[in-house]
Amino acid sequence: MAQLTWEKSSLPNKSKTSRPAWERYKFLAGGGVLLAIVAILVLSGTLSGARFFLSVDSVVHNASYVGQTVRLTGAVLGDTIVYDPKTGDLAFTIAHVPDQFDDLATALHESVTDPSRTRLKIVMKNQVMPDLLQHEAQAILTGKMGDDGMFYATELNLKCPSRFGQGMPELNHPVVKTN
Amino acid sequence: MSAEIGLAAVGLAFLAALYAIFACVYGERTYQGRLVLSGRNAALLTFPLLLIAVCALWTALLSGDYQISYVWSVSNPQTPIFYRITALWGSQQGSLLFWSLLMSGFSAVAIWLNWRSERRLMPYATAVMMATLAFFIGLLLFFENPFARYWLDSAQQVIQSTLIPANALTPDAGQLAATAKGLNPLLRHFGMIIHPPMLYLGFTGFVVPFAFALAALASGDLSPNWIKATRRWTLIAWLFLSLGLILGGRWAYDVLGWGGYWGWDPVENAAFLPWLIGTAFLHSVMIQQKRGMLKVWNMVLVLLTFSAVLFGTFATRSGVIESVHSFARSQIGFPMLTFWATMTIIGLGLLVWRWQRGELRDEHAFAGLLSRETLFVLNNVIFVALALVIFWGSFGAPILSELVLHTEITLGKEYFMQVTPPLFLAMYLLMGIAPLSAWSATTIARLGNALFVPALLTLITVAGIVFTSPTTLVSLIGYAAAFLAGYVALWETYRGIRARRGGKRESWAAAIQALFRRNPQRYGGYLVHLGITIIGIGVIGSTLFQLETRQTLRQGETVQISPEYQIRFDALERGISADGREIDTATLTLLQDSKIVTQITPRIDNFPGQAMTISGAYSTLEKDVYVLLTGADATGQTATFKIYINPLVNLVWWGGVILILGTLLAAWPHDAVPERARQTASKIAKAAA
Numbered sequence: 131m132a133q134l135t136w137e138k139s140s141l142p143n144k145s146k147t148s149r150p151a152w153e154r155y156k157f158l159a160g161g162g163v164l165l166a167i168v169a170i171l172v173l174s175g176t177l178s179g180a181r182f183f184l185s186v187d188s189v190v191h192n193a194s195y196v197g198q199t200v201r202l203t204g205a206v207l208g209d210t211i212v213y214d215p216k217t218g219d220l221a222f223t224i225a226h227v228p229d230q231f232d233d234l235a236t237a238l239h240e241s242v243t244d245p246s247r248t249r250l251k252i253v254m255k256n257q258v259m260p261d262l263l264q265h266e267a268q269a270i271l272t273g274k275m276g277d278d279g280m281f282y283a284t285e286l287n288l289k290c291p292s293r294f295g296q297g298m299p300e301l302n303h304p305v306v307k308t309n
Numbered sequence: 310m311s312a313e314i315g316l317a318a319v320g321l322a323f324l325a326a327l328y329a330i331f332a333c334v335y336g337e338r339t340y341q342g343r344l345v346l347s348g349r350n351a352a353l354l355t356f357p358l359l360l361i362a363v364c365a366l367w368t369a370l371l372s373g374d375y376q377i378s379y380v381w382s383v384s385n386p387q388t389p390i391f392y393r394i395t396a397l398w399g400s401q402q403g404s405l406l407f408w409s410l411l412m413s414g415f416s417a418v419a420i421w422l423n424w425r426s427e428r429r430l431m432p433y434a435t436a437v438m439m440a441t442l443a444f445f446i447g448l449l450l451f452f453e454n455p456f457a458r459y460w461l462d463s464a465q466q467v468i469q470s471t472l473i474p475a476n477a478l479t480p481d482a483g484q485l486a487a488t489a490k491g492l493n494p495l496l497r498h499f500g501m502i503i504h505p506p507m508l509y510l511g512f513t514g515f516v517v518p519f520a521f522a523l524a525a526l527a528s529g530d531l532s533p534n535w536i537k538a539t540r541r542w543t544l545i546a547w548l549f550l551s552l553g554l555i556l557g558g559r560w561a562y563d564v565l566g567w568g569g570y571w572g573w574d575p576v577e578n579a580a581f582l583p584w585l586i587g588t589a590f591l592h593s594v595m596i597q598q599k600r601g602m603l604k605v606w607n608m609v610l611v612l613l614t615f616s617a618v619l620f621g622t623f624a625t626r627s628g629v630i631e632s633v634h635s636f637a638r639s640q641i642g643f644p645m646l647t648f649w650a651t652m653t654i655i656g657l658g659l660l661v662w663r664w665q666r667g668e669l670r671d672e673h674a675f676a677g678l679l680s681r682e683t684l685f686v687l688n689n690v691i692f693v694a695l696a697l698v699i700f701w702g703s704f705g706a707p708i709l710s711e712l713v714l715h716t717e718i719t720l721g722k723e724y725f726m727q728v729t730p731p732l733f734l735a736m737y738l739l740m741g742i743a744p745l746s747a748w749s750a751t752t753i754a755r756l757g758n759a760l761f762v763p764a765l766l767t768l769i770t771v772a773g774i775v776f777t778s779p780t781t782l783v784s785l786i787g788y789a790a791a792f793l794a795g796y797v798a799l800w801e802t803y804r805g806i807r808a809r810r811g812g813k814r815e816s817w818a819a820a821i822q823a824l825f826r827r828n829p830q831r832y833g834g835y836l837v838h839l840g841i842t843i844i845g846i847g848v849i850g851s852t853l854f855q856l857e858t859r860q861t862l863r864q865g866e867t868v869q870i871s872p873e874y875q876i877r878f879d880a881l882e883r884g885i886s887a888d889g890r891e892i893d894t895a896t897l898t899l900l901q902d903s904k905i906v907t908q909i910t911p912r913i914d915n916f917p918g919q920a921m922t923i924s925g926a927y928s929t930l931e932k933d934v935y936v937l938l939t940g941a942d943a944t945g946q947t948a949t950f951k952i953y954i955n956p957l958v959n960l961v962w963w964g965g966v967i968l969i970l971g972t973l974l975a976a977w978p979h980d981a982v983p984e985r986a987r988q989t990a991s992k993i994a995k996a997a998a
Binding site for chain 2: 161285
């Protein structure tokens, strides 16, 4: 009985897979050129786009970062936020957050309540007031440290752990029922 | 009660998944058909069990059971019912449960549909799917339990525990309700309600092709069966992932108030990586189907796609990546990293083993530099190169600098804006050229002939742009590449229709219908190309020609915001909504040559503890006038606005719609054997009998 099949045999046909050596080199050369182009792109992009990701301590205590474009992270002090909607000028202060911590919310809370932590004033121009800019939010900023001890940021990303984390309820006078 | 039911269902689903792994693998190795069958049934059982768990959590959310810590963290008594339902994926634990449900759903359908046709692959494929599912359910049970509850210990301190601690008391329900947080206001948006489920469907859907590929490697059935069984699954997962990415962009555009939709954030990029590798796989799989080539490469791509899914999940959920989109830091980071590394190593290890045994040899060699298979491979290289450079910029450079230099170096937007455009340009050029080349070999003359009409149309269009719109050299090159890809897709479709009309004397409508019915994969693919073209044009226009201005206006004052438009501030209303938020709504009139075009109403919603800036926009296909209310004085007489004019931005969304339609067409079930061939085969069979 005739059988109609639309699938190719899974068995490899050795005779068809062989190709002249020069043909193989042609493909290898093409691949090499392509790889070189991508490598050059990545290298030049890395050199122009690389930013040190630093803590407030590092930026404030190391003068070599003055004038350099860097990224830094810190905890926002809510009562320092000043925003002028007419000009878009935004200023606030962030406090140092250590590199290692167990819980982000706790680390941010400790940063803003501990007066011994290094603090840094941030200045931004032509901004829309970010919705998440609030007390104890984590700010990730890109910009330059000025000679005047202020950080002039051009980009601001915010993360509010109380919104993305779970937290615990604070019950003032827990009226309890037994199980 | 909801917590107990949910917890029991999750626990049983975990046991069922573990049993399914054992029964399928051991049963298959020892030829015990009944054991394998029981493993299949256990795998199928995971879906109803997880559905029960999801229903239990929904019941808790809808009934306001705030003793469950998840319910307390994502809802409060003011939360509307609709947002209580969507709060299921509003935070880590619930979204992990939802993720597990979707994965078990995909697994159950794949098992159900393929069990008989792919009998040799299915036990192993089931085991892989269940291993992945068991891992995620394990995370739910042991790290991020959505049914954990608040208790009061003997010192009257609130503690969180899944099981009832000894001597624990129940906190007062009224106080729990009063302190409940409610869903993050930023997540109360249509795009954000649908975006996560779409993204999860895309992510979890890729488990099916991954499982079939691993099953093919483990069982030794390396025929095209696994490709045949998984192509549609890959398309479906890709469709949802595309939809998730587009909706995420739309959410950012509407809610985040910076007039853009893609910020090159590590978590955004992590979701883009599987899309890129998955797209490469969808193209190269055609070469294996048609020419029996790229067997190893296809395996690599399908393994890497799911590996990228797992890595993206780790990046988003572990909290170790600094991103505005990531969840809070949690304990699941290390287990997730371990699982990702394990699955990737197992997959690549099996692949190397089969390859060394010579079981993945290609059936044909590459014939010429301009053959369709060569150009498809080139297109694959571009997709993979894009994935690699984005991975390097988002994760590679920061991790490597930390390890080698002991200081973290991150690559900002500048890196991505410098490195990715040339690769996207190459992608669009190949999208234009590759479909016109023939399998095996094509001459330059033949390719030139095929390209003539689309290239001419591209030239005319670009000339038209030069004379009618602001341009730069970079934008013209980008437009030309994108238009070429789009015109090739349209031209090829037109040629198909014309051939049918000439040969079969069909009407236009009948010819179009027949064309898409007979070869949905090809013509659905062209529609996808058209969608990508339109997205590309939208991205170029909105990225390179965005205008922005800040204006402080008194009521009744009009200002010129662009050569074309003026805007007038009419009024500011202050009110309180039913759910307690204070809303400031500004009314502005957009005018063109002093004629009223429309009214725009940007607003600020002041939720307790957080404000939310909601844009107002006048949208046309040509541009968006996008207005943000940034502040107002106490009397409401003066207000400040940030105004963006975003040219062509709506093409990004409409291109997305066309891309989705094209993918649906390409994935639509159709007869693999044409009707006429089937009739001929039937006649031959009858004659032979």
